Amino acid sequence: MTSNEARHGGTSRMEAFRARIGGFAFGGDYNPEQWDRSVWDEDVALMRRAGVNLVTLGVFAWASLEPEPGRFTFAWMDEALDLLHAHGISVDLATPTAAPPVWLTDGHPEVHPVMEDGEVFGFGNRLHFDPTSPRYREHAARITTALAERYADHPAVAMWHISNEYGPVPYTPQSAVAFRDWLRRRYGTLEALNDAWYTRFWSQVYTSWDQVNPPEIPRSWSNPTRRLDYKRFVSDALLECYVMERDIVRAHRSDLPILTNYMRFYRHADYWRWAREQDAVALDIYPNPGHDDAFVSAAVNYDLMRSLRDEPWILMEQAASSVSQWQVNNVKRPGHLRLGSYQAIAHGADSVLFFQWRASRGGHERFHSAMLPHSGTGARSWQEVEALGTELPRIAEAVGATSRADVALLFDWNAWWGLTETHGLPRNDFDYPALVTDHYRPLLEAQHAVDMVNFDSDLSGYRVLVIPNAYLVDDRFTAEVSRFVHAGGTLVCSYFSGVVDARNQVRQPAYPGAFRALVGGYVDEYWPARENETFDVEFADGSTARADFWQDSIHPETATVLASYASGQLAGRPAILDNAVGAGRVVYVGTRLEADAFRDTLLGAVADAGVRPLLAGAPACVEATRRSTAEADYLFLLNHSETDPAEVPLPGAGQDLLTGKDATDPIVLAPLGVAVVRTASADAP
Numbered sequence: 001m002t003s004n005e006a007r008h009g010g011t012s013r014m015e016a017f018r019a020r021i022g023g024f025a026f027g028g029d030y031n032p033e034q035w036d037r038s039v040w041d042e043d044v045a046l047m048r049r050a051g052v053n054l055v056t057l058g059v060f061a062w063a064s065l066e067p068e069p070g071r072f073t074f075a076w077m078d079e080a081l082d083l084l085h086a087h088g089i090s091v092d093l094a095t096p097t098a099a100p101p102v103w104l105t106d107g108h109p110e111v112h113p114v115m116e117d118g119e120v121f122g123f124g125n126r127l128h129f130d131p132t133s134p135r136y137r138e139h140a141a142r143i144t145t146a147l148a149e150r151y152a153d154h155p156a157v158a159m160w161h162i163s164n165e166y167g168p169v170p171y172t173p174q175s176a177v178a179f180r181d182w183l184r185r186r187y188g189t190l191e192a193l194n195d196a197w198y199t200r201f202w203s204q205v206y207t208s209w210d211q212v213n214p215p216e217i218p219r220s221w222s223n224p225t226r227r228l229d230y231k232r233f234v235s236d237a238l239l240e241c242y243v244m245e246r247d248i249v250r251a252h253r254s255d256l257p258i259l260t261n262y263m264r265f266y267r268h269a270d271y272w273r274w275a276r277e278q279d280a281v282a283l284d285i286y287p288n289p290g291h292d293d294a295f296v297s298a299a300v301n302y303d304l305m306r307s308l309r310d311e312p313w314i315l316m317e318q319a320a321s322s323v324s325q326w327q328v329n330n331v332k333r334p335g336h337l338r339l340g341s342y343q344a345i346a347h348g349a350d351s352v353l354f355f356q357w358r359a360s361r362g363g364h365e366r367f368h369s370a371m372l373p374h375s376g377t378g379a380r381s382w383q384e385v386e387a388l389g390t391e392l393p394r395i396a397e398a399v400g401a402t403s404r405a406d407v408a409l410l411f412d413w414n415a416w417w418g419l420t421e422t423h424g425l426p427r428n429d430f431d432y433p434a435l436v437t438d439h440y441r442p443l444l445e446a447q448h449a450v451d452m453v454n455f456d457s458d459l460s461g462y463r464v465l466v467i468p469n470a471y472l473v474d475d476r477f478t479a480e481v482s483r484f485v486h487a488g489g490t491l492v493c494s495y496f497s498g499v500v501d502a503r504n505q506v507r508q509p510a511y512p513g514a515f516r517a518l519v520g521g522y523v524d525e526y527w528p529a530r531e532n533e534t535f536d537v538e539f540a541d542g543s544t545a546r547a548d549f550w551q552d553s554i555h556p557e558t559a560t561v562l563a564s565y566a567s568g569q570l571a572g573r574p575a576i577l578d579n580a581v582g583a584g585r586v587v588y589v590g591t592r593l594e595a596d597a598f599r600d601t602l603l604g605a606v607a608d609a610g611v612r613p614l615l616a617g618a619p620a621c622v623e624a625t626r627r628s629t630a631e632a633d634y635l636f637l638l639n640h641s642e643t644d645p646a647e648v649p650l651p652g653a654g655q656d657l658l659t660g661k662d663a664t665d666p667i668v669l670a671p672l673g674v675a676v677v678r679t680a681s682a683d684a685p
C-alpha cells in the first residue's frame with residue numbers, strides 16, 4: 001500500500017466512522033476484565049446515562065485473553081462486546097500487545113528491553129517489550145490474528161486500536177542487529193555510513209557492519225550522528241510493530257479505521273512518519289491541573305495532531321480529573337473538564353475520550369480519576385462528565401469540520417533530536433518542546449490559527465513561517481523555505497537555526513549555513529550566555545528589552561538591523577535582522593528575547609505579512625479557533641480565566657450552539673466559559 005492510498009483510505013474510513021457515531025465520540029477505556037460480571041450492567045446503564053457512544057476495549061488485556069501460549073479465553077470479550085452492542089455503544093477494539101504476559105517474558109527473557117542505562121526493564125509494569133525482538137513480534141502477531149479472526153465482523157466494533165502508546169527504546173543485542181539492517185538500507189555501503197558519521201574523528205572508522213552498535217549510555221561522549229540515527233531507527237522499529245499488527249487487522253476487515261494512540265511531545269517516535277500509516281491521528285494527553293498555563297502546551301499539541309494529517313483527529317485519552325503520574329496530583333477544578341474538552345475539539349478533535357471509564361480499585365493507577373470515580377455518581381467529577389456527555393450532541397453538526405491557517409510553525413523530530421539528543425553543542429540544555437511552545441504562545445494569545453509543519457511540508461499555502469531554533473535542517477526543507485520566502489512569504493527564524501545538515505555535519509562556509517542568504521548575514525561565533533547573564537537589546541525605535549541564554553555574533557550582509565545589543569561584550573552589534581528576499585521577508589532573532597519583546601517582534605511580522613487574527617481586540621485569556629464545513633463556520637471561543645468574564649468581539653452574527661441563542665456582538669463568556677458560534681460559511685457562494 002502506498003502512503004497516498006493509506007492517506008485517502010484513512011480519510012474515507014473516518015468519514016464512515018463519524019457517520020456511524022453521528023457526532024463527537026464520547027467515552028473511554030473500558031476494562032470489564034477487572035470487574036465481576038455483576039458490575040457490567042451498571043456500567044452500560046451509566047454509560048448510556050452519560051451519553052457514552054464509544055469505548056476502547058482490551059488495552060493491556062493480553063493475560064486475560066491468552067492466559068497460556070496459544071490458549072485463548074474470549075468468552076468474556078464476546079459477552080462484553082454483545083452487551084455493549086445491545087446498548088448501542090460502539091467499540092474501539094484494542095490489541096493488547098503493550099503488556100506482554102509473564103509467560104511470554106519468562107519464557108523468552110529476550111523480549112524484555114534493556115534501557116539506555118543498561119538496566120533490564122523487567123516484568124511488573126507495561127511496555128516491557130523490545131520492539132526488535134522477533135519473539136515479541138511473533139506472539140504479538142498471533143494474538144492480533146486471533147482477535148481479528150474472531151471479531152472482524154462483530155457489529156459493535158467501529159474502530160481498531162493497535163497496542164498502546166508505543167514507546168520503549170531498546171539497547172539489546174537484537175536491537176543492534178536490527179539497527180545494522182536499518183543502516184544498510186539507509187546508507188547502502190559502509191563507506192557512506194563512515195562519511196555520514198564522520199568516523200575519522202576519534203578513529204571510529206568501521207570496517208564491517210558487525211562492528212556497528214547502538215550508542216553507548218549517555219555518560220560517554222559518543223558519535224552524534226550515530227545517536228541521531230539511533231533515534232530515527234527506534235522510531236521506525238516501533239512503527240514496524242504497529243504496521244505489522246495493522247496489516248493483520250486490515251486483512252480481515254478493510255473498511256474500519258485502524259490507529260494507535262500518541263503521547264504529548266513524545267521524543268521517541270516521529271509522528272509525522274507514523275501519521276501516514278494510520279487512518280486517523282489519536283492523542284492521549286494529561287495537562288497538569290496544577291499548572292495554570294497547561295492549556296498552552298495542550299493547544300500546541302492539539303495543533304500538531306491536527307496538522308500531522310491535516311484532518312480532524314481523535315482525543316483518545318484525557319483525565320476526568322487528577323492523574324497519578326506527578327508527585328502531587330491535583331484535581332481538575334470545577335469547569336476545567338468542560339473547558340479542556342472543548343479546547344481539544346476547537347483544535348480539531350472529533351472525540352472526547354477518557355482513560356478510563358470506571359476507576360480501578362487496585363494497580364498503580366488506582367487514584368487516577370475516571371469518568372465513573374470510586375465515589376460513584378454522587379461525585380462532582382461524575383456530574384461534570386455527565387453534563388458534558390449530555391451537552392456534546394448540541395454541536396454534533398460540527399464533527400468532521402476542518403481548519404486552515406496562514407501561519408506555519410516548524411515542529412520536526414529531526415530538528416528536535418539534533419538539538420537535544422546529540423550533545424557537544426555550544427550549550428546542551430535546549431528544551432525543544434518548550435522552545436516551540438514559546439514561539440506558539442504569542443500566536444495563541446493573539447487568536448491566530450497555526451498549523452505545524454515539518455521538513456516534508458509544502459509551504460506554499462502559508463504567509464508566515466516560524467522556525468524555532470532548528471539547529472538541524474535537511475536540504476529539501478532548506479530549498480522549500482527559500483522558495484517560500486522568494487515567493488513572498490515571511491520567515492521568522494530564531495537563533496542557532498540551519499547550522500547542520502541531516503547528517504548532523506556543520507554547513508560551511510559560515511553559520512547559519514542553510515539560511516545565510518535568507519537571513520542576509522552570517523554568524524562568526526555562538527555566544528551562549530554565562531550563568532545568570534542578561535543583555536539589553538535596543539530596537540530601532542529606541543525601545544529596549546532584556547535578553548538572555550544565547551547571542552549569535554551576527555555580521556549583516558544584505559540585512560538591515562532591527563535591534564542591537566546595548567550592553568555586554570557584543571554591545572552595538574546586531575541582535576535582530578530584517579532582510580528583504582525576492583518578494584518576501586526574513587526576520588532573524590539572534591538571541592532569546594524576553595517574552596513581551598519576542599511577542600511584539602513576532603506579531604509585528606505576522607501583521608506586516610497581512611495576516612489578521614480570528615478576533616480583533618479579544619483579551620489574551622480568550623482562545624479562539626475556527627472549524628469549517630462546506631455549509632458553515634464554527635467559531636470556538638474559550639475563556640481561560642477562572643475569575644473574570646471576557647467580552648469578545650464577534651466578527652459576524654451567528655448562533656451559539658451550546659445555548660441555542662443568537663450570539664450578538666460582543667459575546668460575553670463567563671469565567672471558564674465556552675461558546676461555539678455557528679456562522680454562515682465565509683466560503684459559501
Ligand code: GAL
Binds near residue numbers: 164284323324325365
Ligand atoms: C496513558 C495510558 C493509559 C493510562 C493513562 C493514565 O498513558 O495509555 O493506559 O495509563 O496514561 O496514566
